[in-house]
Amino acid sequence: MHIGTTLTNYIIETQRQIQGATGEFTGLLNDIAVACKKISDLVNKGDLIGVLGSAGSENVQGETQKKLDVITNEVFIEALAHNGHVAGLASEEMDEIYQLPADAPRGHYLVLFDPLDGSSNIDVNVSVGTIFSIIKAPPGVTQPTTEDFLKPGAEQCAAGYCLYGPSTMMVFATRDRGAQMFTLDKDFGEFLLTHENVQIPEDTSEFAINASNSRFWEPPVKRYVDECLAGKEGPRGKDFNMRWVASMVAEVHRILTRGGVFMYPLDEKLKAKDQGGKLRLMYEANPMSLIIEQAGGASSTGRERILTMQPEGIHQRVPVVLGSKNEVERLISYHLD
Structure with missing residues (x-):
């Protein structure tokens, strides 16, 4: 039976075309995919596991946090902080950048993320999502500062989102290589390529x-x-x-x-x-x-x-x-x- 192109397969094939690629970016995308799969599961179960409603706290923007805002932020940090693919993290839900534990291996990327965009919709069962941005860490930096994250968007290596709706879909784009859509097959837990080189119509109504x-x-x-x-x-x-x-x-x-x-x-x-x-x-x-x-x-x-x-x-x-x-x-x- 035909399996299709998995997210991992796609990234590996793409990296083969890039001189000097080490596989670290593939590992990082896999870490993000793991976080998104866990968040998808939490969103789907919702009130069955008591994760809906307010957390009784505010984020740095002064917005009331939902329980899932807090939980998904922790999920993302856990999935990315210990695998040696990032040097630092920044979250919309945290006042300051997240410094990795001293004993955590360092990688060559910085990741910024909104762990649960649209969380005001979660209690009424409307689609929400995760957004992420990947940039290169400055060479040799193991304890990045806020300034290291403040790069123009054109310098992003990649960016993407995961949509938690009737199906869970991950969409990501890399510079000069277009935008791709992957759909989570929950029967065997993999994101499969479903739309390649997506193009937006120039006109709309x-x-x-x-x-x-x-x-x-x-x-x-x-x-x-x-x-x-x-x-x-x-x-x-x-x-x-x-x-x-x-x-x-x-x-x-x-x-x-x-x-x-x-x-x-x-x-x-x-x-x-x-x-x-x-x-x-x-x-x-x-x-x-x-x-x-x-x-x-x-x-x-x-x-x-x-x-x-x-x-x-x-x-x-x-x-x-x-x-x-x-x-x-x-x-x-x-x-x-």
Whole structure:
């Protein structure tokens, strides 16, 4: 019987094409896959094992943590910290970067992760996910500092997410090698390649934005959404559908599957809080931007390309507009007008 191409097989074959590859990256992806399989199991069991609900604590952003936020963060650290593939870790759920135990072997990579994106949805059984970003550690560094993590998104070696929905899917992209989708076959516990070299349609008739913030939007965003809502009778001459899941992994996965544009723009409410945006550059915007661009889409703050931004802090927030290339470019042009 045909097994298919496993995640491990795919990474090994890819590394054979890279001069000087040691297999360490393959090991790291396997570590991440193990963490995602465990998280998938926890999400699927939910209330059966008492992991839903609030943890009674807040993360560094001041957001109430769900029990699974805390548990999945611990799962990711356990899966990655002791196998000699990383030099350090950074999590959206932790104030500071995570320093490996003194006796843990060191690797040549740094990993940043959001262990459970969209966790506000978990109690109502809506899709959630894990997001990760992989960068090279500076040569010889065994105790990385925060500054070692603050690299522009274009310097990511790879990025990906795992979606926990009706099926568990891992999507990852590496620089100049496209975006790939793998589906977890739970019968024998392997991620199998199901969509290779994913490409996002350049045009779309679907957009995603939190419309409850419409009274705070800047004029370029309001103009874009108003034109979409005007449909065939408006300046765009066609009807649009609006979507909003409140889980970035679910939103991006839909865009990769059938096109669309996702917006969490800068608005007056965020400005009043002295926030540069809603989403985190290092844990959400950068990894998702690499995936989207490798799939032929575009990603921007509305004013600049996300992957070229120089990070200022490990928990920095930025506006995000990503998806089908022509729609993102239209939004950028509106910001420039």
